Amino acid sequence: MALRMWASSTANALKLSSSASKSHLLPAFSISRCFSSVLEGLKYANSHEWVKHEGSVATIGISDHAQDHLGEVVFVELPEEKSSVSKEKNFGAVESVKATSEILSPISGEVIEVNTKLADSPGLINSSPYEEGWMIKVKPSNPAELESLMGPKEYTKFCEEEDAAH
């Protein structure tokens, strides 16, 4: 089971076969040894969440690397609109393979929108972690926090080191 997953990820990364799962991602991604994709234009936290900052709205979700290590997501718990989130504090949880994992917010701010589709289709996090699988939209209270997050190249290296270290 795990063998097949690795083999198909390898095949995918080396472009030796066309497996459906990753083919719809945007073209700008970097192949890393951890065989998961990292999108340009986003910032990343070392707890594997991503932030997309557009004007006064920041969208938050979890990275491809994170969803790959979690397994199939069956349940997502998200905060309510108008609640506040703080940097590096947990704002919700995902359940996969009998394990609930907390999600930490990369920035602080007020929640202005929550992805309600995730209640019925939690699997969107696995199939589209950067697009349909977004979790919350936040109005950042301290835009300077974004500076301390990692860019795509740094994050790719971070994942590689984490995976290679064990």
Added chain:
Amino acid sequence: MVGFKNRFMLMEVYLDPDKDLLGEGTPVILTKLNLSEAIKDSILVNFGECGLASCLGSFHVAYVNPVTKLCIVRSSRDEHRRVWSAMTLVRSVGNCPVVFNLLDISGCIRACRDAALKCETDKFNQSGKGLSEEEIREMNRKMRTPRTLEVWKLGTVNYLKSLKLQDKLVSERKANRIPDTLLSLQHPPTYTLGKRRTDHNLLIPEAELKSIGAELHYTQRGGDITFHGPHQAILYPILSLRSIGFGARSYVEALERSMIEFSSLYGVKARAGNKCETGVWVGDRKIGAIGVRISSGITCHGLAFNIDPDMKYFEHIVPCGIADKEVTSLRRETDAQLPSEEVIHEQLVTCLAKVFSYDDVVVKEDPSAILNTLEDDD
């Protein structure tokens, strides 16, 4: 005893094989990362994706000494020849041409560590050159500290108390005040629900629970409804996922493997569940359940293995939300004489420690030490 076999290979790396250097002026600094990448690339080139995938499970560069150029590589026993040949075929690390030479293979890291120490001592004695203070400090830092698992044997513990204890241990582990810890215990008859609060899977009204001598608790763990009771072995590992290098899925798979290994001690052929049926099964009957919570990278809750619990309690729930499958126990699956529960718990702990590659298991026999501290916080 337990069947999760590895081989540890002690390799010497010759850099730029024409020259013979010790310490200074080396063209590339050997690190776990660049060695591991070079070896994996070699496996991929020589054995293909399938070969790489089959070796990756247990492959790990355990130790690298950039000064003496010795490294210890772990591989599963079944794949070690493949990894060995791939290492022999490695042509370069980074931009520097290298040659790998195997010095020793052993089945446990201790023997390999001893062989490595011996080689390194010989090298230093031969080189006739002392190491500077700086280099000695560098070396000591690189020596991997052995990974220890602290095990608390707690006997029968009330469920709420165990939740409080786990919360406390999780914050201690997060603050790095304690090492990876494992709680080995049992509960009085208790039904528990996970984060999804699937109480529709409880088939008797809550009010009746007291009459059958059971409690009900809602928790933050993953998973559906389950029953815990006497003669069911429960393990709650409080581990830092980052320090063991696992993600949620691989952690749960390792918990499944621990229970499968343990079952095999009694000749019971258990298997991991299919997709969406996490747990450990014998045929179509569930023998082990898993429900885990991960908070800030630290695990809590864990696994429950049925040794010989009162199966009637399972009739009051749809166990784990799976309606058409039975629940079974070790007692039901084997005719073998079962040893005392104390021994069984120890065996289960040993299986888990092996699967998670702990070097040392330290057993703490005095449960009052941590249980009593909870009273103070009340």
